[in-house]
Amino acid sequence: MKINTLFYTVFFSLIILQGFAQRAKVASADKQYDQYAYVDAIATYERVAEKGYKDEKMFQKLGNAYYFNAELYKAVKWYDELFIMNKDQESEYYYRYSQCLKSVGDYAKADKMLEEFNKKSGNDKRAKLYMSHKNYLEEIKANSGRYNIENAGINSEFSDYGSSFSGNKLVFTSARDTGGISKKVFKWTNQSFTNLYSSDVKQNGVLGEPTLFSKNINSKFHESTPVFTKDGTTMYFTRNNYLDGKKGKDSKRIVLLKIYKATKRNNKWVNVIALPFNSDEFSVAHPALSPDEKTLYFASDMPGTLGQSDLFKVSINLDGSYGRPENLGATINTEGKETFPFITDDNNELYFSSDGRPGLGGLDIFVAKVEKDNLFKEIHNVGSPVNGPQDDFAFLIDNKSKNGFFTSNRDGGLGYDDIYKFTETKKLTCEQVLAGIITDQETALVLPESKVSLFDEKFQIIKEYISDDKGYYTFEVDCGRTYYVRVEKREYLTKEVPVIIEKITGKTDLSLALEKRTKPIQIGTDLAKTLNIPIIYFDLDKSFIRKDAAFELEKVVAVMKQNPNMYIDVRSHTDSRQTQQYNKELSEKRAKSTIAWMIKQGIESSRLTGKGYGETQLINKCADGISCTEQEHQANRRSEFIIISM
Template identity: 40%
Template sequence: MKTSIHIITVLLIFSFGFAQDKGSRAEKKYHNYHYIQAAAEYERLAKKGDDSQETLQRLGDIYYYNSDMTNAVKWYGQLFSKYEETLAAKYIFRYIHTLKGVGNYPLAKALMKIYAEKFNGDDFEVSQFSDNDLALDELRNRQPQFVVTHLSLNSTLADFGPMYYQDKIVFASSRDTMKLHTRVYEWNKQPYLNLYEADTVQLGSDLVDIRIFGNNINTKYHEAGATFNPEGTIMYFTRNNYTAKNLERDSTGTNHLKIYRTQLEGGYWTFPEEVPFNSRDYSTGQPALSPDGKKLFFVSDMPGGIGGTDIYYVSIDRTGNYSKPVNLGPTINTSGREMFPFVTNEKIYFASDGHLGLGALDIFESELGNSFSLPSNLGPLINSPKDDFAYIVDEASNRGYFSSNREGGTGDDDIYSFRRLEPKCEQFVKGTVLRKANDQAVVNAIVELKKKDGSLIAAGNTDAYGAFTFENILDCEESYSIEVSKEGYDGVSEEFSTGKVLGETNNVPLIMTKELNKLIVMENGVLKIKIDDIYFDLNKADIRADAAQELDKIVEVMKEYPKMVIKIESHTDSRGSDRYNEKLSDRRAKSTGNYIVSQGIEGNRIESAIGYGEKRLLNHCSNGVRCSNSEHDINRRSEFIIVTLD
C-alpha cells in the first residue's frame, strides 16, 4: 500500500515551497517538495555511483516523509553504514523509526541502546531510548485493548482526520469527487485535500452517505483538520495560507498552513477568517477544541518549540479573544513530531514519533489535571509499525475513530473505527539479589514467585548480575511475594503489591546474608556473637590456626553487618596468680582484636579488647576451691559482645 503521511506532515511542516534553488535538478525538485519526481532523480544519481551523504540523506528523507518505510530503511541503512560517525542525531532517530516500521525490532532495540548513551546530553532528546529492551518488548507484548474495524468509506487515496460534528463525522480526503485530475499535489501526485462529511450508522460504526462538507470552506488547495464548538456553530480548520484566491509565501518562497475560523449563520458557514496567532513564517494547524470550547489546542512548528512540531493551546475568552499560545511542555512534546491532538474532559490524545512507540507515529494518551501525566502508548492494534494518528473517542461508550496507513488498507491513509475494551490490568516483576556484606551479586540463587496464599507461580535463578525477571503476568492491585534461597545463605522473603498502571514492571530488590545469624545470640540479656572456644598455646597469646578458623566467623558476621561494633573480653580460670591471669588474658584479647582487624574489619568497630583474668568466673571454682578440669574450662573463654548491631 502506498502510504501518505506526507499529507499529515503537509498539514504542518507540510507547506508549499517555491524557493528558487540553483542546484541540480534533483535538488530543485526536493526543495520544491516535488518528492515523487525528486526520488526518481536521486535514484538515477545513485545508480550512477553517487553515494554521497547528501544524496543518501535526501533519498531516505523523501521516503520517510512519504511513510514508505521499506525504501526509507534501505537508503537510511546505506547512509548509516557509510556515514555513521558524522550523522546528526535526527538521522539515527529516523533510521530507528524506519527499522521499527518494517518490523526489524531487534536491530532497532540494539541501536536505541547504543545511542541512548551516545546522545546523552545532546540537544536532540532521546529519553525514549532508555530501558528500551524491556519497555519496547512490554509494549509489543501488551494485551490489546481494542477491536479495530476498517471502514468501507475509504478510497484508494488519502482519507483521515475524522472529527465529531453533531451526529456526523467530518474528515479530510484527497478523493477527486469531480473526477477532474487536472490539479494534483506534486509531493505525492494526489489531488488536494478537501473536507467531507458522512453519517454514522451508530456511534463508532461505519460511515455512509459521503458528501462535500459545507460552503465557503473547500478551495483548490488543502483543507483538513476540522474541529467544532459544543453547539456546532463555530468551526476551526486548517488551510494553506490562502487569501483572495492567492497563496501567500514567506521570504524563502514557502507557503505555510494557517488555522481558519468560520461561523454557522442561517444554515451557511461564513467566509473563513484566520486566527491572530497564525504567521506567514511558520505553520499552525490541526486545531482541537476542548469540550467546553474555552481552549483551542493546535500544532505548530513556530520558533521556540521543543521539536519538529509541538502541541500548543490558546485560551478563548467570552468575547472570542485568544491568549498567547502556550507550549504543552516537555512532558508531551519531544524532539520529534507531536500531532493531531484531541481533548476530552479527562485526557488529551495525540500522535507522536518522539515517545517510545511501535514505529512511525503512534497514538498516546495523557491524563489532564494540574499537569499532564506521562503519556501512555495505546499499544498494539490501535498502533502499528506504520503511522497511526487522528484518534477521536466518545469516552462514555469507549468507541471512536482513528487514521492509519497500515498494511491491509484500501489505499493510502484510511479511517478505522474502534471499540476500546475494558483492559485487564496486568503487571510484571523483576529484581536483584545482593549480599548485604558488600553489595555483590548473589549468583544462581533460587528465586520463587508466590501468590498471597503462598502457592508457587514460577521459579528461576539469578544471573551473573544477581538479577531475575519473571515473564508471568500479574494482576493489578494484588499481593505477591518473592522468596530467595541459596546454600550458605539465610533465606529471604519480600512481599510486594502491584499497582494499577497497565503494563508496569515492579522492581523488588532483595538482600541476603550469609548463614551466620545463628551465631548471634542473647545470653543473660547480653547480645553476643557465639563461636566455639578458641585455644592458645601454654602461656602464649598467638592466634593458632584452629583459633583463626573460629575468629573468621566473627569477621564474616561483621562483614555481613557493616555497622556492627563489638567489644572483646578474654577470661581465664582461677589457676595461677591473679596478676598473671589478668595480664595473659589481656594479651590474648588484644591479639584477638588485632587478628580481626587484619582480616579487613575497621579498628573503630572494636570498641575495646580487655582481659579480665579470673575476675568474672562463671561458677564456684575460685582460688582454693577444688574443681575438675571440665569445671575450670567453663571459665576459660573469649566473649564477643555486640555493642551496636545496625
C-alpha cells in the same frame, strides 16, 4: 504516511504535525523500660565518630538522623564526612546534602550537589528513554489486542484522513475528486487538493455516503483536520496560508499551514479568520479542543519546538482572545514529530501520534494520562492492531460508546491513507498498589501506627499513611515510576528506601523492618548482637586487633563508659582448623588482646574478664573433617561481649 507527499511541495510545506524532612518522633536516650537499660545507637555512633573513627555507613546514619529530624545544620557535619570519604553515593544523599548545605548558606556547593543529583536520578532524557523503553516491544504487546477494527466504509482511492465528530456527523479530510468546472490538481500526487467531507453516523455505526462539507470553507488549496465546539457553532480547521484570495508565503516563498476559525450562522459557515498566533514563517495545524473548550491543542514547528514538530496548547479567553502558546514539554514532545492531538471528552487522556518514540512503524499512536493540573503522566503506545508497521495517526474516540476512528496507510487499504473505525474492548490502564508490613527488625513483631510517607523521584511528598493494627500500609501508585518510602516510628531509626513500580497491573510489596534506636540490655546480653557488631574480628592464626575491629570495639567502649557499673566478659572463639590445643591457646591470646585494647581506651581492668573457648562453641557445621568455605570458617572466628553485671 502518504499524506507526506501531499504536503511537502515547493508551494506548501507540512510538518506532519502530526519531606523535605518530616520530623521523626524518637525516644530520648535516657528512657527506661522496667528492669532494662537502653543503648542509644545514634549517640553511640556519634561518640565513636568524635574519636576519629571513619565508617561510611556510620556517617550515613548520623547524617540521616539529623536530616530526618529537621536539624539540617547538624547533618552537614556528617554528610561532609560522608562525601569526603566517598563521593560516589546514591542519588538521595546528594539531594539531602544539598538541602543541608542551603541551611548553612553554602548555596554554591548546594547547587553542585543538586546537579549531581539530577545526573544520578536519570534526568538525561536519552538515558531515561532507553531505560524506560528497553523492552518496548514487550510493553506494546501488553497494550495490544484491545480494539476491533475495520474499514470505515467511506474511503476512496485517494487520501482520506483526519476525522472529527460534529453532532451526528463525521467530518473528515479527503483528496477525492468530486468533479466541477474548475479542477485544481496537486501536482506532486496528481490528486485534487484536500477538502472537508461529512458523513452521517447512523445508529448502527455505519457511515452514510460522504458529501462536501461546506463551499465556504473548502478553498482551492488544502483544508483538513477540523474540530467543533459542542454547540456546533464554531469550528477550527487547518488550511494552507490562504485567506480572502490572498496566499501567504514564508521567506523561502513556501506556503505553510495555519489554523483558521469559522462560525456558523443561518446554517452557513462564515467569518473565516486566521488565529493570531499563526505566522507566515512556521506551520500551525491539527487543532483539538479540551472538553470545556477553554484550551486549544495543536501541532507546530514554531520557535521553542523541541523536535521537528511539537504539541502546543493555547488558552481561549472569554472575550474570544487567545493566550500565549505553550509547549507541552519534554514529557510529550521528542526530537522527532509529535502531531494530531486529541483530548477525550472526560479530559482524562491525550492521544497523539509520534515517530520519536519506540513503536511499531513510522508514526504510532500514543496516549498520556492527563493529571489534575493538566500535566501528563508517562506515555503509552496503544498497541496493535491500531498501530502497525506503517503510519497510524488522527485518533478519535467517543468515550460513551467506545467507538472511534483513526487513519493509516497500512497495506490492504483502498487509497493513500484510509480511515478505519474501531471499538475499544478494553481500557488501557495500568493499576499498581504499593503495600507492605512494618515490623521490628529484631523481633519481627508488627509495628502499628508507624508513619509511612510516599515521595516522588524528586523527594516531593505525595501521601502519608499510618500503618494499621497489623502494621500494614498501602498506596495507589503509578506504573513505571520511581518512589521513595520513608517510615518513622517513635523509638526506632527512620528508614527510607527507593522502589521502582513495574509497568504492568499488579501489586508491589515493600515490607520494611525498623531498627530500634534504643535497644534493651540486661545481664546476659551480648553487646556484639545489640550493637550489630560483625562477628568476624581476627585473621587466620592472628590475635592482633584489625582496624575494622577497632572501629567496632569502640562501640562497646562507648557503651561501657555510658554505663559505669557495667561489667563485661569477653569470650573469644576460633574456627576448627588447626588442633584443639592450638585453637584454645589462640583464642586465649585473642581474648587478652581484646581486653588489653579496651583497657587502653580507658576501661578499668576490673570491669573486664575474658576467656578463650577455641573451637568448642562453633556456630555452624564446620567441625574437624567437614569441608567448609572460607566465609563459613570466618563466622566462627568471633568475640562475644556478655554483660555479667550492671
